[in-house]
Structure formats: structure tokens, C-alpha cells
Amino acid sequence: MASTEHGAAADWLRQQAQPVRRLLRNAISYGAAQSLLVCAIAWLVSHVLAQAIFAHAGLADLRWSILGVVALVLLRAVLLYRQRACSDAAGRAVTQNVQRSLRERLRQLGPRWSTGQSAGDLVTRLVDGVDTLAPYYAGYLPQAALAGLIPTVVLLAVGLREPWSALVLLLCAPLLPVFLILAGRAAAEASTRRWLRLRRLGARFMDAVSGLSTLRLYRAAEREHERVLAAGEGYRKDTMAVLRVAFLSALVMEFFATCSIAIVAVMVGFRLMSGHLGFAEGMFALLLAPEFFLPLRAMGTQRHARMEAVAAAEGLVDILAAPVAAPLAATPVATPKAAAPNLVLRGVHASQGDSGEVLRGIDLTVPAGSRLTLVGPSGGGKSSLLAAVMGLLPLESGDIEIDGHALQAADLPVWRAQIAWLPQRPHVFNGSLRDNLLLARPDADEVSIARVLRMASLDHVVAKLPQGLDTPLGERGLGLSGGELQRLAIARMCLRDASVLLWDEPTQHLDAATAAQIEQQLDQFARGRTVLRVAHRVRDLGPQEVVAVLVGGTIVEQGTVAQLRRPGTAFAALLQEDLRA
Structure with missing residues (x-):
């Protein structure tokens, strides 16, 4: 049952991305362009170091290469700014669209429906729930596409100059996604529990505040205070459980990425010592090895935003799927007169x-x-x-x-x-x-x-x-x-x-x-x-x-x-x- 609800919420989240596809495509394009610039910067840096160390080239001889590196770094900063602007705009647009849809649905449902809902739970869904959507569209969705695109570009670039290092990267790459999937299941369950706990806490707190006079009159304020504290403590524990899974995932992913980079460095070092690899090619591979794993590591941190959005979307889908009255007929009729009608x-x-x-x-x-x-x-x-x-x-x-x-x-x-x-x-x-x-x-x-x-x-x-x-x-x-x-x-x-x-x-x-x-x-x-x-x-x-x-x-x-x-x-x-x- 839970997996079915998660699936419906994930489908709804994908549907909300349709109006902002252009912004998301632009953000992904800027990210892909940055990966090309990173490869070019790594090649220029390795070339400059090789010429300066082994060819004893002076600053005058390398000035154009250095200026090229500076220009590419500045261009990459511009592309990064544009990428974040497009992704943030996508997140804001989706949030505004969902807010409009919720307002319209609440108007259609009318006060008869809202009076049957817990005010605290409804406010939590409409405010905190909607706020969790922006990081999903601004962070997770673009990063999910770049996690597959950027490593491919880097792998091709390294493979053209140093095939053995590219082979090591290719063999080590599956370790991160596999662990991400395994850890993601536990994190998703913990995130759902945390979100449900937050909704219950909001409902209980709103009820306690609304009925404070009654609680004081019947000397039940202290008992209700203890219940709210217990609910808050439960929410704290659920939040820490989510953070533990997130931190553990990040630690393991960093470990695998560091080990993979170390393997590339060892291979490059041995091949340099044996004379089977040039300095520029080895340095190029070493500079790009961290960039190969960086999108996958970022994907791991952004998965938390996805889990939060999916958990919150379940409550929003319930509101949007609530049955409303049939639409009024469109046939024109006489407008009721202002005098007292029958x-x-x-x-x-x-x-x-x-x-x-x-x-x-x-x-x-x-x-x-x-x-x-x-x-x-x-x-x-x-x-x-x-x-x-x-x-x-x-x-x-x-x-x-x-x-x-x-x-x-x-x-x-x-x-x-x-x-x-x-x-x-x-x-x-x-x-x-x-x-x-x-x-x-x-x-x-x-x-x-x-x-x-x-x-x-x-x-x-x-x-x-x-x-x-x-x-x-x-x-x-x-x-x-x-x-x-x-x-x-x-x-x-x-x-x-x-x-x-x-x-x-x-x-x-x-x-x-x-x-x-x-x-x-x-x-x-x-x-x-x-x-x-x-x-x-x-x-x-x-x-x-x-x-x-x-x-x-x-x-x-x-x-x-x-x-x-x-x-x-x-x-x-x-x-x-x-x-x-």
C-alpha cells in the first residue's frame, strides 16, 4: 500500500514538471556545458604544468594558456549562475502552480469539506508540504540528469587521453548508485514516518492552542503540554533517523569515491614511473577523476529533497483528489433578480x-x-x-x-x-x-x-x-x-x-x-x-x-x-x- 502511494506521489511530481520543462532543460544544458569546460580546464592546467616542469617554459611562453584557464573558469562561473537561476525559477514556478491548484481545489471543495479536516494537519500540508517541492525541482531533478550526463562526458574525455584510468573509473562507478539505491529504501521509509509525525504534531499543537482556555479551565493544560512534548520528541527522533541515514549514505559514498580516485592515482603513478604514460596525460586523468564522481555524490545529497517531496506530495495529492461537486451546466439562464426570490x-x-x-x-x-x-x-x-x-x-x-x-x-x-x-x-x-x-x-x-x-x-x-x-x-x-x-x-x-x-x-x-x-x-x-x-x-x-x-x-x-x-x-x-x- 505504501509503495502504491509513493508511486502515485512520484507520478504527480513528474506531472508538475511538465510546465517547466524548458527551464529544466536549460539548467541541464548549462550543467553539461560546464562539464565540457571542466575537461578543457583540466587539459590546459596539465599542459601548463608539464611545460613549466619538464620543458622549463617561462611565464611569457605560457601566458596564453594561463589566460585561457582564467577565461574558462570565469565562463564556468557564468554557466553555473545561469544553471542555478533556471533551476530556482523552475522550483518557484512549480510551487506557485501547485499553490494555485490547491487554492482552486479548496474553493471547489468549500467550507463543508475543510470543517471536517484537522486545521493543524491541513496547514502543515498546505505550507510545509508545498515548501518541500522547490528543492526537488530546483535541485534533485537537474542533478538526476547531470549524474548520468557529466560522468559520461568526463569518461569519454579521460578515455581519449588515458584509457586505463577511464577503465578504472568505469569499473568503480556502479558502486555508488548501488549503495544509493540500497540506502534510499530505508531513507524513504524514515522520511515518510517523519512527515506523518510532523502532520500529527501540527494537528495536536493547533488543537492545543485553540482549546487553551478549555484546557486551563479543566486543569488539563499540563497533561496536554506533556502530550505535545512527547509528539515533539517523536518528531525529533524521526528527524534524527532521517539524518543518520543521510549522513551514513554520504560517508559511504565519499569512501567509495575516495578509494576509486586513489586507485586511479596509484595506477597513474606506476605508469609514470615505468615510462608508459606522459605527465600531461596522467595529470589530466587525476584532475578529472574527482569531477567524475562529483555529480554522483551530489545526487546522494539531493535524494533527501526527493524523499521529502514524495512524502509531502502524498498529502497534497489527497487534497487534489478529493471529490468535488459536478461542474455547473454551461447553458445560460436568466440571472436571479435582486428582489426577494421564490x-x-x-x-x-x-x-x-x-x-x-x-x-x-x-x-x-x-x-x-x-x-x-x-x-x-x-x-x-x-x-x-x-x-x-x-x-x-x-x-x-x-x-x-x-x-x-x-x-x-x-x-x-x-x-x-x-x-x-x-x-x-x-x-x-x-x-x-x-x-x-x-x-x-x-x-x-x-x-x-x-x-x-x-x-x-x-x-x-x-x-x-x-x-x-x-x-x-x-x-x-x-x-x-x-x-x-x-x-x-x-x-x-x-x-x-x-x-x-x-x-x-x-x-x-x-x-x-x-x-x-x-x-x-x-x-x-x-x-x-x-x-x-x-x-x-x-x-x-x-x-x-x-x-x-x-x-x-x-x-x-x-x-x-x-x-x-x-x-x-x-x-x-x-x-x-x-x-x-
């Missing part, structure tokens, strides 16, 4: 991950400008129905119609522009209170802001804040109480001034007096708008409130509160349970 659900079926089918044959009509309240036990499908109306939960069958037009064929951004959604747990971003309000309507003026603050009974809270609307709020609303955060979300929803309102129990976290006051304001605000809301406090519903009772993803009853309060109904059972609470 909302109809016909035979809607929908499933959500491991939860299975959450909506089963929903038939529902919310006339334009009216309000319908969804009630039912926890897990009955109320929030899922709101998500389906917003287009965040894909439908398996059935239709959602807006003024007679199927939502599957409508322009979702246009439809969502008419929606104001008030979730049960609204999110507040790190920024000022004003910034969080203006998310609903960035061009809102001060008069509109003051009006919605009064509607949400938040004006007196803002007046007490040290900087008023410009008071900074921490992430998730640090600085405001739970009820104040709910009122901020209500003010933000009112500021949007949409024609369709979707509420998931807007006053659940408020005290009775404040809830009654805000309910009155919301009743006035909702007039003339199409409202679909979820209510958990059934006892607060008026006798003429139109409700639909959801049980197990199915609407079992529908009508006014006065009609459904009779004994024996599902609504009456909910009401009795609410009164006993």
Missing part, C-alpha cells in the same frame, strides 16, 4: 463524507418575501439544508430552483451575492471591529454602520471599547464575549442588506432579554426578504410561525406552530423536550 427544493438528496446521506428527498417551498423555520433534533440535517441552498453541499439528485431556474445551471456567484448567511458559530478575523463589519459591504458609510450596530444592540458595547470601531480583535474574536461576537455577526449580516437571509439560530448565545430585543429588530429587517432559518429554542416560536420539522434528513411535518402543537406530532415532542431543558 425558493423551491424538489426531491433534494445529498451526502456528506463519512456521514452518508444527510438530506433525503427534501421538498420545500419558501415563497418570495416569506419566512420558513427549520426545527428538529440535532443531526437532523438543518445546517446541511442551508449549505445545499448556498451551493456548498453538492446534490446527488433533485433541484434547487430560484424563481423557477435550477440552481445547478445558475451563476453561483450571482446567487450568493443575494445571500446573507448567519452561521451558528460565526468567524471573526484578526483585525479591527470595523474590518470585520466591512467584510459584508466594503463601501458602507458610517450611517449604515451605526444603524446595524443599533439593530444588533452592539452600539453600547462599541462605545465602551477603548478605540471604538477601530479596536483590534484577535483571531476568532479575542476581546469580545460569545454573545457580543454573535451580535457582531448579526450586525455584519444586516449590513450586507441581502434579499435572501439564511440564519442558523441567530440568538442562541444571547440572554433572553437581549435575544427578545434583537428578534424584534430582525423581524423588522426581514420584512420583504426571503428567510430560511434554523431554530433550536422551539418554545420561543410564535403560533403563526411556519415551520418544517427535519428528522434524519427528511421533512416529516410542515405547517404553522399552532397546527403542529397538537399531541402526537414530532413538533410537540420537540417542544416538550425544549420545555424540560
Whole structure:
């Protein structure tokens, strides 16, 4: 199973290289050109030494050869710079492409998918995982090609001048790749364990930070601290295991390379002493022997980048392969009008991950400008129905119609522009209170802001804040109480001034007096708008409130509160349970 996952991740990594093939080819070409320059430099250096030692040539006689060496060295530096520029550009381009693909896939998957994921694990995959890709494309891929190309060029050059030394290099060359393959298996397993440990550590740390107040309240902070330390220690051990394998591989490869170079040096020395080899040819072979093994040794160090990229790619492939809703039909339809629309659900079926089918044959009509309240036990499908109306939960069958037009064929951004959604747990971003309000309507003026603050009974809270609307709020609303955060979300929803309102129990976290006051304001605000809301406090519903009772993803009853309060109904059972609470 692990090998199959590694294979899929490696295939995906190769696919990402397609858009940057030109940059990679340029980097490899610059590297190959450097190998030719190295051979030329080695020949000039050996020629200069031979002439200076044995022919007693002076500096004036050798000045052109020396200048040639300097020129070739400078040219090699330029080629090295160009090679690294192309490989680094390839790494950056792939990283940016993958980031765009992940953003698009996350947009397609929607918040319903992300809420089922561990935030820490997801952040680790999207940040640390993507960061591991650049070294793979900038370092490993070009080096993998050069590891076969440069030794071939060097071997041919040495073979033309000193065949016996070339034969030794050829016989010793397989030792390094064979050991690299053997060590690579253990290193790949260790790298995968390390990456999985990092994902778990990220998830645990994020959970601990998010729930720090709860942990302190229940005096469990020390226990969680110990668990995080244990997870960190496990990650440290896995990291050291990867480094041990990497260092051992480098040591063994250096040993084999050094022994091979020593064998070439011994052979050259004996042949020089016997007079069967000229000094220039022997020096040429000795100078190129390290260059023959250098790409293979560099390949060994770059293999770590490949293992990291493959391990991280498995998590990225999981995100990109997650199923998304079928694409909307491209047939043009009339754009929903800005006035309050008529909302109809016909035979809607929908499933959500491991939860299975959450909506089963929903038939529902919310006339334009009216309000319908969804009630039912926890897990009955109320929030899922709101998500389906917003287009965040894909439908398996059935239709959602807006003024007679199927939502599957409508322009979702246009439809969502008419929606104001008030979730049960609204999110507040790190920024000022004003910034969080203006998310609903960035061009809102001060008069509109003051009006919605009064509607949400938040004006007196803002007046007490040290900087008023410009008071900074921490992430998730640090600085405001739970009820104040709910009122901020209500003010933000009112500021949007949409024609369709979707509420998931807007006053659940408020005290009775404040809830009654805000309910009155919301009743006035909702007039003339199409409202679909979820209510958990059934006892607060008026006798003429139109409700639909959801049980197990199915609407079992529908009508006014006065009609459904009779004994024996599902609504009456909910009401009795609410009164006993």
C-alpha cells in the first residue's frame, strides 16, 4: 500500500514538471556545458604544468594558456549562475502552480469539506508540504540528469587521453548508485514516518492552542503540554533517523569515491614511473577523476529533497483528489433578480463524507418575501439544508430552483451575492471591529454602520471599547464575549442588506432579554426578504410561525406552530423536550 502511494506521489511530481520543462532543460544544458569546460580546464592546467616542469617554459611562453584557464573558469562561473537561476525559477514556478491548484481545489471543495479536516494537519500540508517541492525541482531533478550526463562526458574525455584510468573509473562507478539505491529504501521509509509525525504534531499543537482556555479551565493544560512534548520528541527522533541515514549514505559514498580516485592515482603513478604514460596525460586523468564522481555524490545529497517531496506530495495529492461537486451546466439562464426570490427544493438528496446521506428527498417551498423555520433534533440535517441552498453541499439528485431556474445551471456567484448567511458559530478575523463589519459591504458609510450596530444592540458595547470601531480583535474574536461576537455577526449580516437571509439560530448565545430585543429588530429587517432559518429554542416560536420539522434528513411535518402543537406530532415532542431543558 505504501509503495502504491509513493508511486502515485512520484507520478504527480513528474506531472508538475511538465510546465517547466524548458527551464529544466536549460539548467541541464548549462550543467553539461560546464562539464565540457571542466575537461578543457583540466587539459590546459596539465599542459601548463608539464611545460613549466619538464620543458622549463617561462611565464611569457605560457601566458596564453594561463589566460585561457582564467577565461574558462570565469565562463564556468557564468554557466553555473545561469544553471542555478533556471533551476530556482523552475522550483518557484512549480510551487506557485501547485499553490494555485490547491487554492482552486479548496474553493471547489468549500467550507463543508475543510470543517471536517484537522486545521493543524491541513496547514502543515498546505505550507510545509508545498515548501518541500522547490528543492526537488530546483535541485534533485537537474542533478538526476547531470549524474548520468557529466560522468559520461568526463569518461569519454579521460578515455581519449588515458584509457586505463577511464577503465578504472568505469569499473568503480556502479558502486555508488548501488549503495544509493540500497540506502534510499530505508531513507524513504524514515522520511515518510517523519512527515506523518510532523502532520500529527501540527494537528495536536493547533488543537492545543485553540482549546487553551478549555484546557486551563479543566486543569488539563499540563497533561496536554506533556502530550505535545512527547509528539515533539517523536518528531525529533524521526528527524534524527532521517539524518543518520543521510549522513551514513554520504560517508559511504565519499569512501567509495575516495578509494576509486586513489586507485586511479596509484595506477597513474606506476605508469609514470615505468615510462608508459606522459605527465600531461596522467595529470589530466587525476584532475578529472574527482569531477567524475562529483555529480554522483551530489545526487546522494539531493535524494533527501526527493524523499521529502514524495512524502509531502502524498498529502497534497489527497487534497487534489478529493471529490468535488459536478461542474455547473454551461447553458445560460436568466440571472436571479435582486428582489426577494421564490425558493423551491424538489426531491433534494445529498451526502456528506463519512456521514452518508444527510438530506433525503427534501421538498420545500419558501415563497418570495416569506419566512420558513427549520426545527428538529440535532443531526437532523438543518445546517446541511442551508449549505445545499448556498451551493456548498453538492446534490446527488433533485433541484434547487430560484424563481423557477435550477440552481445547478445558475451563476453561483450571482446567487450568493443575494445571500446573507448567519452561521451558528460565526468567524471573526484578526483585525479591527470595523474590518470585520466591512467584510459584508466594503463601501458602507458610517450611517449604515451605526444603524446595524443599533439593530444588533452592539452600539453600547462599541462605545465602551477603548478605540471604538477601530479596536483590534484577535483571531476568532479575542476581546469580545460569545454573545457580543454573535451580535457582531448579526450586525455584519444586516449590513450586507441581502434579499435572501439564511440564519442558523441567530440568538442562541444571547440572554433572553437581549435575544427578545434583537428578534424584534430582525423581524423588522426581514420584512420583504426571503428567510430560511434554523431554530433550536422551539418554545420561543410564535403560533403563526411556519415551520418544517427535519428528522434524519427528511421533512416529516410542515405547517404553522399552532397546527403542529397538537399531541402526537414530532413538533410537540420537540417542544416538550425544549420545555424540560
